[in-house]
Amino acid sequence: MTHRFTIDYKEDYDFIHKIYSELYPMNNNFGLNDILNLLEENPGLKKINEEYIGVNWYRNHLNELKTVGINNTKII
Numbered sequence: 001m002t003h004r005f006t007i008d009y010k011e012d013y014d015f016i017h018k019i020y021s022e023l024y025p026m027n028n029n030f031g032l033n034d035i036l037n038l039l040e041e042n043p044g045l046k047k048i049n050e051e052y053i054g055v056n057w058y059r060n061h062l063n064e065l066k067t068v069g070i071n072n073t074k075i076i
Contacts, residue, residue: 003039003046004053011049018045 007013022038022045023030039046054074062070 002053003036004049005035006056008056009049009052011052015045015048018048 004012004015007016019035019038022042023034027034056073062073
């Protein structure tokens with residue numbers, strides 16, 4: 001869980017938007033390797049949503065879930 005490629009929080013959207021804005025103009029068919037290379041070249045991008053790495057939206061909805069418990073989530 002070293003990267004976060006999901007949109008649960010505003011920071012996730014900001015991160016994805018920045019990645020898209022950087023890569024799409026040069027290659028509208030970019031893939032995971034392009035994203036990983038971009039993050040390696042620009043480590044500051046990862047800071048946009050790094051506080052949520054390892055955190056999933058369901059940690060706030062545990063009482064609604066049957067298969068995920070408090071021990072399966074990262075609390076920040």
